[in-house]
Amino acid sequence: MKILVPVKRVVDHNVKIRVKTDGSGVDLANAKMSMNPFDEIAVEQAVRMKEAGEATEVVVVSVGPAQAQEVLRTALAMGADRAILILADGRVEPLSVAKILQRVAQAEGAGMVILGKQAIDDDCNQTGQMLAALLGWSQATFASKIEMEGAHALVTREIDGGLQQIRVTLPAVVTADLRLNEPRYASLPNIMKAKKKPLVQQTPEDLGLPIAPRLTVLRVEEPVARASGIKVGSVAELLDKLKTEAAVI
Amino acid sequence: MAILLFADHDNASLSEHSARALGAALQIGPEVDILIAGQGACAAADAAAALAGVRRVLLAEADPLAERMAEPTAALIVQLAVDYDTILAPATSSGKNVLPRVAALLDVMQISEVTQIVAPDTFKRPIYAGNAIEVVQSTDALRVLTIRSASFAPAATGDGAAPVVAVDPAAAPALSSFGQNLLSVSDRPDLSSARIVVSGGRALGSKQRFEAVINPLADKLGAAVGASRAAVDAGYAANDHQVGQTGKVVAPDLYIACGISGAIQHLAGMKDSRIIVAINSDGEAPIFQVADYGIVGDIFDIVPQMERAL
Ligand SMILES: Cc1cc2nc3c(=O)[nH]c(=O)nc-3n(C[C@H](O)[C@H](O)[C@H](O)COP(=O)(O)OP(=O)(O)OC[C@H]3O[C@@H](n4cnc5c(N)ncnc54)[C@H](O)[C@@H]3O)c2cc1C
Ligand SMILES: Nc1ncnc2c1ncn2[C@@H]1O[C@H](COP(=O)(O)O)[C@@H](O)[C@H]1O
Numbered sequence: 001m002k003i004l005v006p007v008k009r010v011v012d013h014n015v016k017i018r019v020k021t022d023g024s025g026v027d028l029a030n031a032k033m034s035m036n037p038f039d040e041i042a043v044e045q046a047v048r049m050k051e052a053g054e055a056t057e058v059v060v061v062s063v064g065p066a067q068a069q070e071v072l073r074t075a076l077a078m079g080a081d082r083a084i085l086i087l088a089d090g091r092v093e094p095l096s097v098a099k100i101l102q103r104v105a106q107a108e109g110a111g112m113v114i115l116g117k118q119a120i121d122d123d124c125n126q127t128g129q130m131l132a133a134l135l136g137w138s139q140a141t142f143a144s145k146i147e148m149e150g151a152h153a154l155v156t157r158e159i160d161g162g163l164q165q166i167r168v169t170l171p172a173v174v175t176a177d178l179r180l181n182e183p184r185y186a187s188l189p190n191i192m193k194a195k196k197k198p199l200v201q202q203t204p205e206d207l208g209l210p211i212a213p214r215l216t217v218l219r220v221e222e223p224v225a226r227a228s229g230i231k232v233g234s235v236a237e238l239l240d241k242l243k244t245e246a247a248v249i
Numbered sequence: 250m251a252i253l254l255f256a257d258h259d260n261a262s263l264s265e266h267s268a269r270a271l272g273a274a275l276q277i278g279p280e281v282d283i284l285i286a287g288q289g290a291c292a293a294a295d296a297a298a299a300l301a302g303v304r305r306v307l308l309a310e311a312d313p314l315a316e317r318m319a320e321p322t323a324a325l326i327v328q329l330a331v332d333y334d335t336i337l338a339p340a341t342s343s344g345k346n347v348l349p350r351v352a353a354l355l356d357v358m359q360i361s362e363v364t365q366i367v368a369p370d371t372f373k374r375p376i377y378a379g380n381a382i383e384v385v386q387s388t389d390a391l392r393v394l395t396i397r398s399a400s401f402a403p404a405a406t407g408d409g410a411a412p413v414v415a416v417d418p419a420a421a422p423a424l425s426s427f428g429q430n431l432l433s434v435s436d437r438p439d440l441s442s443a444r445i446v447v448s449g450g451r452a453l454g455s456k457q458r459f460e461a462v463i464n465p466l467a468d469k470l471g472a473a474v475g476a477s478r479a480a481v482d483a484g485y486a487a488n489d490h491q492v493g494q495t496g497k498v499v500a501p502d503l504y505i506a507c508g509i510s511g512a513i514q515h516l517a518g519m520k521d522s523r524i525i526v527a528i529n530s531d532g533e534a535p536i537f538q539v540a541d542y543g544i545v546g547d548i549f550d551i552v553p554q555m556e557r558a559l
Contacts (some may be wrong), residue, residue, distance in 0.1 A: 016513060019381045026381050068435045092275040095358045118495060123376055124361045129349035137422035139319050154428065158488050159342040178478065178495060179488060214358035214389050218371065221382040226520065229250035229541035235554040238526065241542055246524045249470065
């Protein structure tokens, strides 16, 4: 079984982003960029499944600018076999990404696509579900465990009230939650080896797909700031403030 | 045209998220139908019919819908879609699972985690863990939205005037099957709708200490228990207790953060709380920047003191 893992290049999770003063967007100039953390978990899962003999090949794919090569190389250094970069500048919405991934999954004959549950820049949490719909495949979102059972996979999902186990028919789309695994760090020899692994580039036009956004971003605003609070010296003082000033207890 | 609200429920009861999503829907337009997809879900349908402002409740019952698996549920919503120009759901794990599948089947770009309705086609939503707010306008003829329930007041419970109409779900291919739910059982209030939340972080050090320190205070206050990702990853608290960018978003009247540093991913899930209290031994911890009241000190000393003094 071939596993396809879509990885997105996003602002590093440690970066505190700033909203541009003219409201046109977020200032990412010189910000550190990395692989979306959930996608690292997805890559780790696919590589482990290959190591366990459950998968034959791990192909990673990114839709983004030329610099997205870096996150693809990181995925290759973690153990993926091949990479595909679909070159697209600017904002590509999850629906367009899903359409591109649909073509790639079909062309590759993938048996499973493992995505991150959410990109930490747009916080959309949509692409995997959309891809499953377009492919007409079963979906298991927010996975914290994947067990292969022949033509099915038993997936444990993180849901609001706890956990849920479902059985999906393959081929299937799975999205990775935080507790699925802890991604490895690529070793130096593997980083060197990754430089020689194949990475091909295509464009959405090669796939015959328009990627015009459906949503118009009218503006991007700063969130409302909280008024600064105070430090209190004792538990008695705290409880008094909560009772009389804030009236919450 | 009309609005279809895909409700969050467990067949026996309607979750409060549904009433909050209805609050959002009524800001878009007056004609709101609530879809209860389930099995043996009359009780949930009756609860939905009792909400003020509902036009009709659509009750679709079938075995594959009992747990609202994504494939049959999305197929059902698509089947109903022609009559609506807005389809929305609360951004619960069920809404987030099903609605993007619906959107793609209808070739619509979904707008996730809406926090404000600006106009029927224009919405605000947080991006970058809530560090920026995007104002987006949809150019699609149909709009598909998930609603961040913490940002909307629930519709009131009225006098049960809305009719409940049965709908027949078309047969959908059985691509996946339900196994089992392993739900956390607790007598405490539900984290997402609790009026008070007491949360613990990595500083608690173990599951035993988390339970010995956080739970008694929560019980004294009638509060729900929350946790940081670090506390969940370390096994001190269950996964469904995680508050944050990728966990639950809460906005209680009072949020008490104990031994939590205040990483942006955690703040994303609680900074809209009305009053925030932070207890942390490091006076420079970022959590103090959003706290209304802070105490610099040891949680193992301060939290039991609070519990005793209440
Ligand atoms: C993709 C991604 C998603 C994430 N999603 C979430 C999310 O949804 N929710 C979330 O919470 N995090 C999330 N995180 C993790 C987040 O970045 C932080 O790592 C996490 O919130 C830290 O948890 P913490 O505050 O408990 O631990 P720490 O940051 O280690 O803080 C512990 C705090 O306890 C204090 N302390 C220690 N001992 C004591 C004591 N005895 N008394 C009082 N104070 C003490 C310390 O001063 C410190 O401030 C995410 C991260 C990533 C990369
Ligand atoms: N531009 C992209 N390139 C590759 N994968 C993507 C891209 N955008 C989203 N994804 C995948 O879809 C997941 C969910 O993203 P989103 O729906 O944007 O929150 C991510 O974790 C990635 O696995």
